Amino acid sequence: MSKQAEFAVILKMNAMFADLGADELQRLSNLCHTQHLSNGEVLFQKGDAGDALFGVRRGQVRIETGASDGSRLTLNFMGPGDLFGEVAVLDGQSRTADATAGEVSELFVLRREDFLAFLEREPKVGIKIISLLCQRIRWQSERMEESMLQPLPVRLARRLCALAADFGSEVHISQEQLGVFVGAARESVNRQLQAWRKEAILDLQRGRILLRNMTKLTAIARNE
Amino acid sequence: MSKQAEFAVILKMNAMFADLGADELQRLSNLCHTQHLSNGEVLFQKGDAGDALFGVRRGQVRIETGASDGSRLTLNFMGPGDLFGEVAVLDGQSRTADATAGEVSELFVLRREDFLAFLEREPKVGIKIISLLCQRIRWQSERMEESMLQPLPVRLARRLCALAADFGSEVHISQEQLGVFVGAARESVNRQLQAWRKEAILDLQRGRILLRNMTKLTAIARNE
DNA sequence: AAAGTTATGTGACTTATGGCACACTTCTCC
DNA sequence: GGAGAAGTGTGCCATAAGTCACATAACTTT
Numbered sequence A, B: 001m002s003k004q005a006e007f008a009v010i011l012k013m014n015a016m017f018a019d020l021g022a023d024e025l026q027r028l029s030n031l032c033h034t035q036h037l038s039n040g041e042v043l044f045q046k047g048d049a050g051d052a053l054f055g056v057r058r059g060q061v062r063i064e065t066g067a068s069d070g071s072r073l074t075l076n077f078m079g080p081g082d083l084f085g086e087v088a089v090l091d092g093q094s095r096t097a098d099a100t101a102g103e104v105s106e107l108f109v110l111r112r113e114d115f116l117a118f119l120e121r122e123p124k125v126g127i128k129i130i131s132l133l134c135q136r137i138r139w140q141s142e143r144m145e146e147s148m149l150q151p152l153p154v155r156l157a158r159r160l161c162a163l164a165a166d167f168g169s170e171v172h173i174s175q176e177q178l179g180v181f182v183g184a185a186r187e188s189v190n191r192q193l194q195a196w197r198k199e200a201i202l203d204l205q206r207g208r209i210l211l212r213n214m215t216k217l218t219a220i221a222r223n224e
Numbered sequence C: 001a002a003a004g005t006t007a008t009g010t011g012a013c014t015t016a017t018g019g020c021a022c023a024c025t026t027c028t029c030c
Numbered sequence D: 001g002g003a004g005a006a007g008t009g010t011g012c013c014a015t016a017a018g019t020c021a022c023a024t025a026a027c028t029t030t
Helices: A003-013 A022-030 A086-091 A112-121 A123-149 A152-167 A175-182 A186-198 A214-222 B003-013 B022-030 B086-091 B112-121 B123-149 B152-167 B175-182 B186-198 B214-222
Strands: A033-037 A042-044 A052-058 A061-066 A072-078 A098-101 A105-111 A202-205 A208-211 B033-037 B042-044 B052-058 B061-066 B072-078 B098-101 B105-111 B202-205 B208-211
Touching (some): A052 A086, A052 A112, A086 B123, A105 A112, A112 A123, A123 B086, A123 B112, A152 A175, A152 A186, A152 A208, A152 A214, A175 A186, B052 B112, B112 B123, B152 B175, B152 B186, B152 B208, B152 B214, B175 B186
Antiparallel strands (some): A033 A105, A042 A098, A052 A105, A061 A072, A061 A098, B033 B105, B052 B105, B061 B072, B061 B098, B202 B208
């Protein structure tokens, strides 16, 4: 399969371009470039101009934010098929986080100017993107209310359920990072996890969590 | 001034349509209808279909959410010149809050289908809207981090500064509602306000707050 | 295999905020 | 103008979570 055809497949997977016809998809793919990253290479940093949209072909990219004390905390992992950097590209503002390759990676790159020009010619895609951004706004406000109103156990359970959907019952994440995701101190996360271990809801190992009883966990997440 | 011309002025005020030419603005205004509301009349409720975008011509509309216990809590006030209901219109999902007229009001209404049809003919407006939605996403995530990381005094100071920008130094709001805005209990809000009163940063009256020392207040908001 | 580094487990203490209770004040409306 | 509602001021206590401190366990490096 040619690279361009592969780009088209990946783009198609993303809701942003899901209802594009084959020809439009073809034209969009032709605008893409390829970029290789070695392990640990920095793609962009917080504050950089948001001049391109990226998609992962192979490898893994970590989206992280450098805390003021110099420690770096991972916010998200992007794997093959994932698109990232859309917000900065769409509004032309600067990046809000850093992106670093977690392995040798190959990305495709869609430059902001090419993308915007494409948008002007394809109003339908614009409307689709608007919908997606609106969804995101709704989702954000829900999480906002949630994180202010729900106690830590509920937030933690929800995050674990979400991770389970992506990774299966063996979630590979440190308690420190789980704390970042959930907005809590590492110690608090640990204490809650211990409590659940005693209830046989999960098992703990260094760097991973084994979910044993998803029924109970989802019940906690629902906050009955 | 004709109603249509007045609509055009209001639309122009909103960033969404700021760089539209006079003719496009004219066409958009012609799509608008007018709707009158009596005091206390309900415009829409949470869960209703988001089938129109509204703009306030005269009067005031409260955006509120009905708490589970039946008490209603105001999230925002929309006054003359304000546009609201965009998100539900743009993505076609249901309303996330209730809207009730706080006085006898006159609105203009732009129906979803008309608006979307307009968007398809004006890709530039679509791109502008995308930018605005992106800005909102950024703003939301900032507030999100803020509300989880910043202590109440900082959040409260920020909210008061924001209100001051809209209302001047005499902010007309109950402590209860301030609590809702800031995500805190009424009592906590009161205690903080009392502390500031003793420092001569502000004065309190029933239903209003008089800001005396904006310098100190903004300093607190900055969280130095 | 020893040494160093990172991740986890846990106790003790502190603190911010929430919630209840109740007094007091100011508005509103018959 | 009297009754009731709505908004405000404050004391007291409960509690969730953060912080600090340190022990232990698991991987890495040389």
